Amino acid sequence: MHLSPDAIVLWQYGPFKINGTIAYTWALMLLLVVGSLWVTRRLSTGAKRSRWKSLVEIVITGIDGQMRGVGLREPRKYLDFLGTLFLFVAVASLCTVIPGYHSPTGSLSTTAALAISVFVAVPFYGIRQQGLGSYLKSYTEPTPLMLPFNILGEISRTLALAIRMFGNMMSEGMIAAILLTLTPLLFPVVMTVLGLFTGMVQAYIFSILAAVYIAAATRVGDGEGAREKPESRPDAPTGAA
Template sequence: MHISPDLSVFWQQGWIKINATMVWTWVLMIALVVLSKMITRRLVTHDHPDRWQVGVEIIVLGILDQLKEIGLPSPRKYLGFIGSLFIFVAFASLCTVFPLYEPPTSSLSTTAALAICVFLAVPYFTVAKRGWIAYLKTYLEPTPIMLPFNLIGELSRTLAMAIRLFGNMMSGSMILAILLAITPLVFPIIMSLLGLLTGIVQAYIISILATVFIAAALCSASSEHHKKSDHG
């Protein structure tokens, strides 16, 4: 039993390697793309779409509604990033029902990669919307003295996000493995169900946190922008 699927290396050439994390990620990616293609192949615009289309529409519109509620004014711009984050993490958790499967999100490398993506997405979206100056000025708010604390906060929240997701996903798999070893067959099923719920909740949390970070950065850059225009 490995703590992380990173440790199951299938192929290695120097520092380049292919491990279980990467392989399962590719499997998930292929599954998601194939599923998407299958569903969107027969999209209809009339009043009676099939159940798959309705299900996907509910998910997409649900994500858009959440983004809007949190405070992103034009949610469709962020749907690609935040929606993919949610779908990837949720799908990785849901697939734990399959035997021998190891969720890539139970690897700290994956969660760290996702956290880094969020960490980079915040300046990307803020700069795209408000420009570099407005973004950089947010680190000097409310006073320039706060610059180191802002930087520490930025890094720590990325770290916290990575650890949180990793901990939850890894613990789920670990608990399941331990229970399978020491208890009868019925109890792990309940824990597995609980694990599914936890996985969805974690997917929700990581995407909501990413949304909140982006929205907060946009909002503070926007207020800075407004202040500047008022003085001008």
């Protein structure tokens, strides 16, 4: 029983290795790219389109709508990042129904990598939107005294992102494994369904939180004064999930 697919080492040469996390990630990447190519091979601009194309369009326009809902003015700028986050986590969770599969998101390394990506993306988009000076100045608001707390908040929320997803995904696998040993019939099926649900919820939460952070970082540049409304800043870790 592996707690994390990291422990499944397929190949190693010094510090370089290919473990289960990387291998499953590559498999997911391949699946997503091939699926994209298959779905978009003959895109029609007319009223008629296939079910799969409609599904993909619904997913993408849904992500677009959600991003707009959390306050991003131009969601398409952030669709690459946020959409990929959602699709990767969601597909990684959906694939748990495949026997022998271990979700890469069950690895703290993966969730940490995704959290670090968010951690980098937030200032990246913030600086691109409002400039370096204006972005850095936002850490000293409402008062310079808040600077350490703001920096601490940035780090802690990144850590929270990583831990939250890892905990949820790993625990789901753990619970399923434990219950499988206790009640091998029927109950694990229910747990698998529940796992699919929590996986989708995690994908949604992770993407939405990333969107909210980016929205908070870019909103100052939009002239809405997000920092003037402390209650609207989603710095506080959302421990609910």
